Structure formats: structure tokens, C-alpha cells
Amino acid sequence: xxxxxxxxxxxxxxxxxxxxxxxxxxxxxxxxxxxxxxxxxxxxxxxxxxxxxxxxxxxxxxxxxxxxxxxxxxxxxxxxxxxxxxxxxxxxxxxxxxxxxxxxxxxxxxxxxxxxxxxxxxxxxxxxxxxxxxxxxxxxxxxxxxxxxxxxxxxxxxxxxxxxxxxxxxxxxxxxxxxxxx
Amino acid sequence: xxxxxxxxxxxxxxxxxxxxxxxxxxxxxxxxxxxxxxxxxxxxxxxxxxxxxxxxxxxxxxxxxxxxxxxxxxxxxxxxxxxxxxxxxxxxxxxxxxxxxxxxxxxxxxxxxxxxxxxxxxxxxxxxxxxxxxxxxxxxxxxxxxxxxxxxxxxxxxxxxxxxxxxxxxxxxxxxxxxxxxx
Numbered sequence: 482x483x484x485x486x487x488x489x490x491x492x493x494x495x496x497x498x499x500x501x502x503x504x505x506x507x508x509x510x511x512x513x514x515x516x517x518x519x520x521x522x523x524x525x526x527x528x529x530x531x532x533x534x535x536x537x538x539x540x541x542x543x544x545x546x547x548x549x550x551x552x553x554x555x556x557x558x559x560x561x562x563x564x565x566x567x568x569x570x571x572x573x574x575x576x577x578x579x580x581x582x583x584x585x586x587x588x589x590x591x592x593x594x595x596x597x598x599x600x601x602x603x604x605x606x607x608x609x610x611x612x613x614x615x616x617x618x619x620x621x622x623x624x625x626x627x628x629x630x631x632x633x634x635x636x637x638x639x640x641x642x643x644x645x646x647x648x649x650x651x652x653x654x655x656x657x658x659x660x661x662x663x
Numbered sequence: 664x665x666x667x668x669x670x671x672x673x674x675x676x677x678x679x680x681x682x683x684x685x686x687x688x689x690x691x692x693x694x695x696x697x698x699x700x701x702x703x704x705x706x707x708x709x710x711x712x713x714x715x716x717x718x719x720x721x722x723x724x725x726x727x728x729x730x731x732x733x734x735x736x737x738x739x740x741x742x743x744x745x746x747x748x749x750x751x752x753x754x755x756x757x758x759x760x761x762x763x764x765x766x767x768x769x770x771x772x773x774x775x776x777x778x779x780x781x782x783x784x785x786x787x788x789x790x791x792x793x794x795x796x797x798x799x800x801x802x803x804x805x806x807x808x809x810x811x812x813x814x815x816x817x818x819x820x821x822x823x824x825x826x827x828x829x830x831x832x833x834x835x836x837x838x839x840x841x842x843x844x845x846x
Contacts, residue, residue, distance in 0.1 A: 489835075489838070492810075493809050493810050493813045494813055496810065497813045499813060515842075518842045519838055519842055522791075522838065522841050522842050522844070523810055525787055525788070525791055526708070526791060526795075526806075526807070526810045526811065526841075527810055527811060528784075528788070529708055529788055529791055529792065536699065536700055536703040536704075536707075536716065536717070536720070537703075537716075537717040537720070539695050539696045539699040539700070540692075540696070541717075542695055542699050542717065542720055542721050542724065543691065543692040543695035543696065543699075543724075544692075545721045546691070546695060546721055546724040546725050546728065547688050547691060547692065549721075549725050550691075550725065550728055550729065553729070
């Protein structure tokens with residue numbers, strides 16, 4: 482590495498006051514016009530950096546930055562519940578569509594009281610297991626007929642029509658339960 | 664030379680950054696106090712208008728604190744800030760559609776005892792700023808980080824996304840071009 486290159490590498494550090502020139506470096510500087518020109522450049526740029534432009538008070542900068550960060554943080558926090566609310570609203574709307582779709586599509590059960598309808602799980606991966614041993618004794622035709630009746634509301638709208646609570650079926654059911662329980 | 668800064672001050676910067684992520688705003692304010700002058704000098708020397716420096720400085724720190732998790736510690740915190748402000752300057756330059764950001768007419772002549780020397784100093788400074796403005800961006804920023812901050816080539820490379828060898832070449836190209844302006 483030539484003396485000029487060594488001096489060139491040292492110039493920023495010397496200009497910033499981190500270390501002084503050695504006497505040997507000073508001698509070279511006095512003799513080498515190219516190095517002197519570079520040294521003059523480095524000194525001028527260092528003065529430019531530290532120069533006449535007065536930077537603002539760092540406290541003001543810090544306060545401004547922190548204010549912006551707080552504002553952004555608050556905005557983010559207030560935005561998050563809005564997304565949650567929007568998600569819930571979307572989910573509720575989807576349930577409503579499934580719920581009312583039966584009425585709008587079929588129209589045959591529109592008159593049934595709302596209290597007698599229950600929603601079916603719309604996207605259950607495994608069908609519910611209802612043990613119905615009485616069906617085992619039915620002939621194939623009758624079984625198909627029952628299955629058709631059971632499947633129809635599920636396929637069409639995902640909602641079941643239940644009889645009114647004071648329906649005679651309930652009385653039969655209660656009697657059966659009472660009989661079984663003794 | 665390595666890109667990683669291992670000085671005590673950079674370790675402290677890491678602790679302050681961690682404290683800020685835990686909600687300590689005073690730690691963030693301390694980081695601003697430590698580095699604002701250096702980053703401001705860099706912005707100004709690299710071509711920002713004097714009137715824009717404070718805004719750009721604030722934007723630099725705002726972006727830094729917003730994405731502190733992206734400070735990988737390969738560079739010192741200050742070098743990382745230089746990288747952010749360099750990107751800001753580039754964006755600003757593009758926003759102005761290539762128009763140079765350097766503005767020389769609004770400089771105040773410093774109040775010194777020798778008006779002739781003052782004038783010569785101001786003229787030299789103006790020539791320098793104009794010369795810096797004509798340098799390719801990477802050459803200018805490498806040169807300024809080296810001269811104004813005394814950064815080594817590893818630190819400069821980490822801040823500006825280049826290699827130490829390339830940074831050295833950029834520096835010497837810049838010196839060669841600018842030398843004529845102060846003869």
C-alpha cells in the first residue's frame with residue numbers, strides 16, 4: 482500500500498479528531514500536492530457536515546416521533562376491534578342466509594313459527610349418529626321413504642320443522658318416557 | 664474490517680431498542696438524542712434541503728421505531744438509520760421526479776471576522792454541495808458516511824447494502840471527482 486493510499490485511509494479519522502497526523506505523515510503531506518488536495522477536500526466536507534446549518538432540537542424531534550408512534554399505535558388498536566366486528570357481522574350474516582334460505586327457496590314452510598325451527602350445523606364433517614333401532618325392523622321401501630323424509634329438509638335448507646310444543650306428538654313422547662322410566 | 668459494530672455504544676443502543684419495544688418511550692427519546700445530529704448531518708450533506716432536514720429526520724426515526732424488529736444488528740443502530748435515511752432521500756428524489764434536491768440559495772453566510780474568508784468558505788461549500796449533488800447516489804453516500812462519520816467500509820457496506828470492497832471503490836471515485844472542486 483502506497484503512502485498516499487495510507488494517508489487517504491487515515492484522513493477521515495484525523496479530520497474528525499480521532500487521531501493526529503504522525504510527523505512522517507505531515508512530511509508527506511507537505512511534499513505531495515495530490516494528498517494536500519484530498520486533505521483539503523476532506524476538511525471542507527467535514528466542515529460542511531458540521532457546518533452552518535443548525536439542526537433542530539433533538540428533544541423536539543423525539544417528541545414528534547413519539548407522538549406519531551402513539552397515534553399510529555392507537556389507530557392500530559382501534560382498527561383491530563373493527564375487523565373483529567366486521568368478521569362477526571359476516572359470520573352472523575352467513576348464518577342468517579342459511580337460516581332464511583329455506584323459506585326463500587322452498588316457501589313450503591314459511592308459515593311455521595320461528596320458535597319451532599332449529600338450525601342444523603351447516604358444515605359438519607361427520608354426520609350425527611342417531612341410534613334408531615326401531616328402523617331396523619322396517620322393510621326396505623319404508624326405510625327409503627323415511628330416509629327421504631329425513632333427508633329432504635337437510636338438503637333443501639338445513640333446517641328442521643318441529644311440531645308445535647303442544648302438538649299431540651309431545652304427549653305421546655312424554656307417555657313413552659314415563660312408561661320407560663316406570 | 665467487519666460489518667458488525669462491537670462498541671459499547673452499539674450494545675447500549677440494543678438495550679435501548681429492547682427497552683422501547685417493552686414500552687419505554689424514554690429509551691426511544693435517548694436513541695433520538697444520540698443519533699439525530701449525525702443523521703441530520705448526513706441528510707443535509709447528501710442533498711436534502713435545509714428546510715426539509717428536520718422532517719426527514721423525524722421520518723427516519725419514525726420508520727426505524729416502527730420496524731425495530733428489522734434491525735438485524737449486522738450493522739450498528741446508527742448505520743441502520745443511515746440506510747433508512749438514504750432510502751428516504753432516494754424516495755424524495757424520485758418524488759421530485761429527478762430534480763436535484765440541493766438548494767444553495769438559502770444558505771446563510773456565517774458571521775465571522777474575515778468577510779473575504781467567509782465568502783471563500785461559502786463559495787467552496789456551495790461548489791462542494793453542487794459537486795456532491797452530481798455524484799451517483801451510492802458514491803455520494805459512501806463518501807459522506809466515511810468523511811462525516813468516520814465509518815469503516817464494513818459499516819458503510821452494511822448501511823447501504825453493498826460490499827466493503829465496492830464501498831472502497833465508490834469512495835475513491837468520489838474523492839477523485841471532488842478533489843478538483845477545492846483546488
